[in-house]
Amino acid sequence: MCRNPKPRGAQASAWLLATLMMFTGEVAMARSLLLAEPSQLAGQWQAVLSGPQASAQTPPPENPPSSICLVELQADQTLGGQTDCLGQWLGDEPVRWFTEPDGLSLIGKQNTRVHLQLHQEQHYQVTLKSGRVVTLERRLAQTIP
Template identity: 30%
Template structure:
């Protein structure tokens, strides 16, 4: 199965996104080069417990990484423009491409 998954490019995923946790929303920008995060990173940090500064595409989702390039959360691709993940303290967060 893994061989059928395609790794998206950073250019394909770059743009304006919204991170949802229940009824709260953080606006995030995935920047193409150098895979940096911009927008309301402090909002996302409150939920994730660590400040996401970079990101990496994976064949099945997106990793949000901290300053030490350690993964904070892996968001699994649900459908085009929507990724879901969870942590020990958060049952679900959803990353959606902004309209």
Template identity: 40%
Template sequence: MASILKLADPSELAGTWLATLNAAQDPDRLPVGASNECSIDLRPDQTFGAGAPCIAAWLGEQVTGWFPEPDGIAITGKEGSKVLFFSRQHEGLYQGMLQSGQRITFKRAGH
């Protein structure tokens, strides 16, 4: 039986999220000066508040915005193109994969 995915309104995803880079077992794989955990603020206007530099350090490029997709959240770079996709695991939990193979977990703060 097919399921229909609903596109979330940006206001449903806006707020504070905890992002964790799964490099805890190998801290040498973290970019210089980067932490493996940071708080990210997704604004209702689909821009970033606090935390954008943290994600940018993991990606190795500037991030400027985000938008909902039926099955997740897309992060955009300075050219407006999608640079990272977070797949919805369940309510309040998303996961993305860097080109290096490292996983980022994106969890709604307070859950």
């Protein structure tokens, strides 16, 4: 006769605990992957092109190359503003955009797609093949003194 060293109550408790952990993990994951509504992201943004990301072994350059383009993410998911400037960096002028669970994507005139990852609220980033970094961040309203 083979006996199970664990009592049935302990097995049931372990099973219940494992089930609850899976369920709460799925709920937490689903909350973190909610898509932002286009109306939440619509507005003025600035795209900043900066030099290659510095590794721990490479000191940052004294005057890193940097450029800024002002773009507008419109509620109908089209882009306005200096899209030609942004297109020079990306290789295709973006004309549409859409949200994704982990960021947003820009779609170019030639149907190319560039995915910018969400790094923090209202701050998206992509590293280009050249090593240069494009950061898209919400432009704060300018106050006139």
